[in-house]
Amino acid sequence: MAEEVKLFRNWAGPFALRVVWALQLKGVPYDTIYEDLSEKSSLLLHYNPIHKKVPVLVHNGKPLAESLVILEYIEETWKQTPLFPEDPYERSTARFWARFGDDQLMPSVFNVFIKQGKEQEEAIARAQGDLKYLEEELRGKKFFSGEKIGFLDLAFGWVANLVSVFEEIQGLTLIEHEKYPLLLAWIQNFIDAPIIKESWPPRDKLITKYRARIEFYSSKEAAKK
Amino acid sequence: MASEDTVKLLGFWASPYSRRVEWALKLKGVDYEYVEEDIFNKSSLLLELNPVHKKVPVLVHRQKVISESYVILEYIDETWKQSPLLLPQDPHERAKARFWARFGVEKLLEAAYNALCSLGEEKEKALKLAIEAMEKIEEEIKGKEFFGGEGIGYLDIALGWISYWLPVWEEVGSMQILDPLTFPATTSWAKNFLNHPIIKDNLPPRQKMVLYFLERSKFLSSLPRGWIKI
Numbered sequence: 291m292a293e294e295v296k297l298f299r300n301w302a303g304p305f306a307l308r309v310v311w312a313l314q315l316k317g318v319p320y321d322t323i324y325e326d327l328s329e330k331s332s333l334l335l336h337y338n339p340i341h342k343k344v345p346v347l348v349h350n351g352k353p354l355a356e357s358l359v360i361l362e363y364i365e366e367t368w369k370q371t372p373l374f375p376e377d378p379y380e381r382s383t384a385r386f387w388a389r390f391g392d393d394q395l396m397p398s399v400f401n402v403f404i405k406q407g408k409e410q411e412e413a414i415a416r417a418q419g420d421l422k423y424l425e426e427e428l429r430g431k432k433f434f435s436g437e438k439i440g441f442l443d444l445a446f447g448w449v450a451n452l453v454s455v456f457e458e459i460q461g462l463t464l465i466e467h468e469k470y471p472l473l474l475a476w477i478q479n480f481i482d483a484p485i486i487k488e489s490w491p492p493r494d495k496l497i498t499k500y501r502a503r504i505e506f507y508s509s510k511e512a513a514k515k
Numbered sequence: 516m517a518s519e520d521t522v523k524l525l526g527f528w529a530s531p532y533s534r535r536v537e538w539a540l541k542l543k544g545v546d547y548e549y550v551e552e553d554i555f556n557k558s559s560l561l562l563e564l565n566p567v568h569k570k571v572p573v574l575v576h577r578q579k580v581i582s583e584s585y586v587i588l589e590y591i592d593e594t595w596k597q598s599p600l601l602l603p604q605d606p607h608e609r610a611k612a613r614f615w616a617r618f619g620v621e622k623l624l625e626a627a628y629n630a631l632c633s634l635g636e637e638k639e640k641a642l643k644l645a646i647e648a649m650e651k652i653e654e655e656i657k658g659k660e661f662f663g664g665e666g667i668g669y670l671d672i673a674l675g676w677i678s679y680w681l682p683v684w685e686e687v688g689s690m691q692i693l694d695p696l697t698f699p700a701t702t703s704w705a706k707n708f709l710n711h712p713i714i715k716d717n718l719p720p721r722q723k724m725v726l727y728f729l730e731r732s733k734f735l736s737s738l739p740r741g742w743i744k745i
Contacts, residue, residue, distance in 0.1 A: 340618065340651060352607050359613045366606035378593035382581045389583065390567065423567060 295320035298334050298346040300327055302491055302499050304448035305357035306345035311444050312361050314485045316368045358388055361441055373441045384435070387427060388445035395420045396448065402464055403456040404507040417464060421473065424449070428472040432479060439483055443476075447486070450477040455496045459504055522547035523575040525561055527554045528719050529727050531624075531676035532584040533572035538672050539588050541713045543595045585616055588669055601669040615655055615662070616673035623648035625745045627681060631688040631728065632735035632743060638690070645692045649701065652677070657700045660707060667711055671704075675714065678705035683724045687732055 297313070297320050299306035313320050325334055325344050337353035338346045347354045349367070354360050365374050375381055398420050401413035424446065427434060434442035454477075457463055465473055480486055522540065524547050526533025540547050552561050552571050564573045565582045574581045574590065581590050592601040602609050623645060630641035652674070656662060662670035677693065685691055695702040708714055735743065 349607070354607070354610050354614070356614050356617065359610050359617070362613065363606050363610040366609065378590050379577075379579045379581065381593065382586045382590040385586045385589065386581070386583055389586075 293319075294348075294350055296323060296348040297321070298323045298325050298337065298348070299344045300325055302496060303344055304451055307451065307489065307491070308357050308444045308447055309345050309347060309360050309364070310489045311439075311447065311486055312364045312373060314489060315373065315439065316364065316371045318364070318368050358385075358392070358445065361444065365441070373435070373439075373444070375435070375440070384440075384442045384445075387423075387434070387442055390420075390423070391446050391449075395424075399449075399453060399456070399464065400507075403460050403462070403504055404511050406508070406512060409511075414464065418469065421465065421470060425470050425473050428476055433476065439480070439486070443480060447480065449473075450480045451490070452496070452500070455493065455500050456504065459497060459501050520577065523550060524548070525550045525552050525564065525571050525573040525575075527552050527571045529724060530554075530571060531680050534717070534719070535584055535672045535675060536572045536574060536587050536591070537717055538675065538714060539591045539601060541717060542599055542601075542667065542672075543591060543597060545591070545595050585613075585673065588672065592669070599666055599668065601663075601672065603663065603668065612662070612668070612670040612673075615652075615670055618648070619652065619674045619677075620745060623652065624676065625743070627684055627692055628745060629743050630690055630692070631684045631732050634736050638688075642690055642692065649692055649698055653698045653701050656704045659704075661704065667708070667714075671708055675708055677701065678708045678714075679718055680724070683721065683728055687725060687728045 295313070295318060297306070297309060299310070299322060301324055310322075323331075323333070325331060327344070330342060334344065334346065335342055337348055338344075338355045341355055343355065345355075345357055345360065347360045347363070349363075354363055361373070365372065375384060395417070398413065398417040402410065402417045405413045424434075431437075433439050434446060453465055457465075465477075467474060481490070522545060524533070524536060524540070526537065526549060528551060537547075537549070550560075552558060554571060557569060561571065561573065562569055564575065564580045565571075568582060570582070572582070572584055572587060574587045576590075576594070581587050588601060602612055626641050626645035626648060630638050630645055633641055661667050662674065681693055685693070693702060693705070709718075
């Protein structure tokens with residue numbers, strides 16, 4: 291049976307990377323269509339008319355959006371190399387933390403790097419509080435999912451992928467070694483994992499791209515005053 | 516009966532999130548102990564069980580704590596495998612259900628609640644967003660009795676607030692989002708949903724809801740604030 295899997299993505303997108311990693315870990319062949327988000331292709335708009343965003347996974351002509359939803363779909367469709375725990379309680383914990391990562395941690399981390407002065411101090415306090423939960427979750431574990439990389443590691447992959455880029459751009463360390471030894475160890479283990487390493491976007495390109503983004507948002511913040 | 520199998524649910528009577536968990540438990544015939552939380556005066560129990568978000572609903576089962584309603588719904592479906600199965604069997608349909616449940620909160624519920632708690636231009640903007648979101652929901656329900664197909668399922672439960680909370684907000688906010696002429700399929704679904712025997716017997720008292728949301732809307736619209744994030 292010919293299976294057709296297409297992934298519409300942006301080269302740098304942290305959400306798309308999760309999907310790439312999941313497909314690679316499961317050995318699912320797929321085609322990539324890179325989208326320039328400033329000029330969305332008519333095909334993308336056809337497949338994701340609701341949000342008009344990437345990533346979009348199209349499997350046998352049927353589109354799916356929302357990276358965490360896509361990860362669950364991938365798990366249910368290609369059963370090799372399971373990414374989710376079997377136990378319902380552990381699955382709910384993983385889902386809870388994945389959403390925490392996207393809904394709370396991501397904005398609080400981003401704020402650290404675009405705000406200034408007192409607001410930045412507050413943002414740092416907030417983000418470090420949020421990061422503490424991740425540090426706690428790693429206690430006694432190599433990866434968030436245990437011995438091997440799984441769903442929650444992919445969901446938190448942006449932490450490994452982007453935070454050090456932001457830190458370099460702004461000359462500010464958020465994930466301090468004394469405070470987050472487990473998290474830093476996880477980042478290194480994650481980055482070094484063979485499948486993950488293969489799909490890592492080039493760091494210099496990430497720095498260029500996010501430097502522009504951070505400058506844009508920082509000046510918006512400064513203009514608010 | 517082993518006490519370790521008991522189910523405890525912390526909820527708030529007016530919250531659509533804790534109510535949807537009750538609907539799921541009742542549909543599956545799972546016995547549970549309900550603990551009412553005063554969300555304006557949070558108990559130390561709630562803060563201990565859900566330190567990250569300090570919110571209801573929180574489910575406690577076998578001494579394990581699960582929070583976030585959509586996570587709880589999936590836990591219920593995976594733990595009590597008897598009928599009705601809340602999520603569809605087919606992976607693509609499951610993905611669609613999860614997608615639309617999220618859409619229902621992020622785009623429709625949030626906009627509707629903001630319209631309720633805002634005035635003037637802010638209210639108009641929120642209303643417009645809510646109606647746009649409702650158009651997408653209408654497309655999804657067209658031709659189906661329930662979002663889940665022939666029977667009530669996860670997405671019906673996740674969107675169930677539309678059938679009961681939304682009309683209250685419309686009344687309190689003197690606004691209309693679910694216009695039966697523009698959205699006949701959703702309107703008809705809402706009626707079916709409310710008529711379901713389990714749902715019908717598990718709704719908060721309407722008058723109490725009206726008073727509660729009237730107070731919330733007055734309070735929140737008087738504050739200088741931005742978009743309320745649900």
